[in-house]
Amino acid sequence: MFHRVGFIARGLAVALVVMVFGTAHSATLTGGGSSFAAPLYRAWSAELHRQTGFSLTYRSVGSGEGQRLIMAGAVDFGASDLPLSGDVLDERGLYQFPTAIGAIVVVINVPGIASNQMKLDGPTLAALFDGRITSWADPRIRALNPGLRLPDLDVLPIHREEASGTSQVFSDYLHAVAPDWKAGMWGDGSEARGNDGVAASVRQSIGGIGFVEYAFARRDRLNTVRLKNHAGQFVAPGKAAFTGAASSADWLHADHYAVNLLAAPGAQAWPIMSATFALVPVHPAAPATRAAVKAFFRYGLKQSDDATRDLDYVPLPTPVKERILASWP
Template identity: 50%
Template sequence: MLNRNRFLAALLLTAAPVMAHQAHAADITGAGSSFAAPIYQAWGDSAKSAAGVSLNYQSVGSSAGQNLVTARTVDFGASDAPMAADKLASASLYQFPTVIGGIVPIVNIPGVASNQLKLSGAVLAEIYLGNITSWNDPKIAALNPGLSLPDVAIAPVHRADGSGTTFVFTSYLAKMSSGWQSQVGAATSVQWAGGAGARGNDGVGSSVRATEGAIGYVEYAYARRNSIPTVLLQDKDGEFVTPDITSFTAAAASADWDHASHFAVDLLNGPGKSVWPIVSATFVLVPTNAKDAARANAVYKFFDYSFHTGDAAAKKLDYVPLPESVKQKVEAGYPGK
């Protein structure tokens, strides 16, 4: 009995530092972008033990993320659509980017494999405007000489929830098509010409996979992990580009961070060779007048730790890490620092 008590006492002494660390771990909450959810979850897994910050992140869409942090329901909001300067000021929010990634069209076309189909931004806009309704339409065929295109109806799928991914996708279409710009525009939620709505990347991906002739748009990492066929897109020079980490990195390299208001850099249809045309940073929004200073500092600690140690995790999940100079500007701008 004596030996057993000594063993238990020794075990408690050994576990005490770990238990104390866990007891003092700071809890923070975040919500918003589904595009960014995989990397925040990965960073959260690492930061809990290494930085003593425990993150509870809810993937509810960019619009909800903006609304929740504005209402101070969460410690930070996450959005792929950057907030305008006047809204940041009125809501007392500091905005900064965390990683960069690509948005890709996904398709379910009989007899057409991944990255066989070539599309341009203008044709993509015509599809979502309802002006091109069959996969063997002459405008699609002209971009794809030698590819056998079936006489199958196109079934467009879009996000039904307020989505930063939709903001990025519709911003690209507006840049590539004057008709899209005048008829629909760019926003986290728009009035679609038709098609089916689905919630989140999961909903869009599932709808496309289940529907013959479907086309949708999701983050690249989601499409790759779920083996959903993607397409080639025409770049600024007229060449057709494959969606991958190399073409996303090429887009990020052309970014003009120095002249971006509140870090809202434009990465759509950028110049350069083999540049994927639908690339965006994803953003975090934190209050500049946080009522709980300890929780606010825990948010900064979480992102500081992630910026310094999380590039490998970002690359593994097919994101492009921020340039070091941008990370330094972000950290220098933290409210109260």
């Protein structure tokens, strides 16, 4: 009975998208911004494409550029992991809402060290990225990893080159766990564009360390590390750790849904989590585009939880989804 009800609901959602867009050939939208969210929106649109012919052109160019694109009217929706303040949203005539919650993980390329063998805490992680730790055999890393054979190999930190929500969230985390860390304190490493660029650079750099959204680490089979969380436990990235952290979000009191998910409580909570946000015009130039954008996000929020989980994002709570759609201007 429940499977039948779910099948009917999915069918109605798809029918709504087809009705909004008219024909399969006219079902086209543009979006741009967050690389953190790129796998999510591409997965949602791929399923719709199979069922309706819907097409989404999404430019994975970073959160800062996503904000600029939507403010310039160059895309139908912008995507950013950096929520805008209420004043800016009002001034620019934008509606901001979260679409999912994802995890930022630390990835390494250290010979002889398998995924999740290495343990790091906040101060040590900050020192790896600001250049105070230059060798993987540093005593601070050894102290956290007794018995682990660490090579005397140069550390090659890799960070984002463009304005990035992933970078800002990661920097905020480092400042929270190592108060002397300040945004931009990257050591003598290298830069790469987008989560995919950082993932590729770490994969190609012996001694490399970087930070990416988890979907990119899993896709590229990169080695991740265990991090010390707010409860003092070293936890490995994974669905249980992500869900545990996401459950602590205080959506009710968040300004325009801008929740803080860093250092979430819970013994097994992953410490670096972020919501990712969409930005749409309150008064779009074309009403039909407004309806199409809303239909896309309605489908993604209400019918695509399985695809969202398959990419290791955490779907939003149902009451938050309902509130987003009910408040859509």
